[in-house]
Amino acid sequence: MPTETLSPPQDQSVTGLLSGIATDAQELIKQQVALVRAELKSDFRHTVQMVAFCGAGGVFAIPALMMFCHMAVHLLHDYGQLPMWAGHAIVAGTAALIAVVLTGIGINSYRSVNGFLNHSVQALKEDVQWMKNPK
Numbered sequence: 001m002p003t004e005t006l007s008p009p010q011d012q013s014v015t016g017l018l019s020g021i022a023t024d025a026q027e028l029i030k031q032q033v034a035l036v037r038a039e040l041k042s043d044f045r046h047t048v049q050m051v052a053f054c055g056a057g058g059v060f061a062i063p064a065l066m067m068f069c070h071m072a073v074h075l076l077h078d079y080g081q082l083p084m085w086a087g088h089a090i091v092a093g094t095a096a097l098i099a100v101v102l103t104g105i106g107i108n109s110y111r112s113v114n115g116f117l118n119h120s121v122q123a124l125k126e127d128v129q130w131m132k133n134p135k
Contacts, residue, residue: 025131032124
């Protein structure tokens with residue numbers, strides 16, 4: 001893609017050019033801040049929706065999980081000829097292992113989402129650095 005070189009108007013002074021650059025830099029900072037705000041608003045809305053669905057799913061999952069565990073204990077007792085305490089231990093241990101794995105996955109997922117503003121913040125920092133030390 002060819003690049004065009006623009007020459008300043010002949011009648012504009014150096015002071016006018018510098019003033020224009022400063023105005024453009026200020027406008028760039030305003031646009032970056034607006035972008036960060038828009039990203040925050042969008043991510044917040046998405047997070048609220050995700051939490052609402054997870055909460056609703058949890059409300060229905062808890063009684064179902066309790067009934068499933070109770071059924072599994074009785075299956076181990078009736079068909080595995082295990083004492084009830086052993087069935088409870090096996091089912092509780094399995095549930096605890098699943099809980100640990102799911103919690104680990106959730107923590108890793110949170111860590112990957114936690115940096116959602118990194119690009120916008122980095123761009124804003126670069127703009128501020130450029131304004132301090134234009135090269």
